[in-house]
Amino acid sequence: MAENTSKHAVVTGASSGIGAATVRKLRADGWTVVAVARRADRLEKLAQETGALAFAADVTRDEDVAALVDFVAAHGGLDTLINIAGGARGTDHLATAKAEDWDWMYQVNVLGTMKMVQAFLPALRAHGHGTVLNLTSTAALAAYEGGAGYNAAKFAQHAITSALRLEEVANNLRVIEVVPGLVQTEEFALNRLAGDAEAAKKVYEGVAAPLTGADVADVVSYAVGLPHHINLDQIVVRPVAQAANHKLIRS
Secondary structure (H helix, E strand, O other), X not given: OOOOOOOEEEEEOOOOHHHHHHHHHHHXXXXXXXXXXXXXXXXXXXXXXXXXXXXXXXXXXHHHHHHHHHHHHHOOOOOEEEEOXXXXXXXXXXXXXXXXXXXXXXXXXXXXXHHHHHHHHHHHHHHOOOEEEEEOOHHHOOOOOOOHHHHHHHHHHHHHHHHHHHHHHHHOOEEEEEEEOOEEOOOHHHHHOOOOHHHHHHHOOOOOOOEEHHHHHHHHHHHHHOOOXXXXXXXXXXXXXXXXXXXXXXX
């Protein structure tokens, strides 16, 4: 089989933050990109800006994922699936955790990833040089107070990624996990803190240089752009000010 040079990617979570930045970076690098998110208006703006193909879908809905598979097949197929859709809700301790927050995090981070991988595995196997990249979090590496629900979801997504690598290596599927620490985006903390803008601002307060969505997108682009025989199994990326989940320097 010849080395993969087709560079066709599907990127979920593309309406903002790391997902949108990844679409911009891949397009700048010459990739054909299908940008996927729930918010069609944001996707259309991104498509106009970058030349990406926009497809509005909720990755937790079977019918949306099936329609996406048909759309991708009709527009040149794919060799790379990049699962960025996800997020956190709430900072409650386990004693006061809200089941609806946990359910949402499990649906989007875990089941959304599972549904997308299942749906595109036949095409990735057939391609012969397929890649799946899952964006998890350092919350998948170490638990912390007030993070149990997000920890649980991201630990599960990490486990999915590790199992997939073992299960699909015989099909020459490359499976990459990118694991960001503190990333300042326009919506992550705001969504986690139920729209409280002041509380969201304090998450990054005094941190000299938190990561940006573009920083993580650079790492994603590098990982999927390497020759296919090189697999970066797990890439942990943090700002220098964050030595661990519990060790963050603020001025």
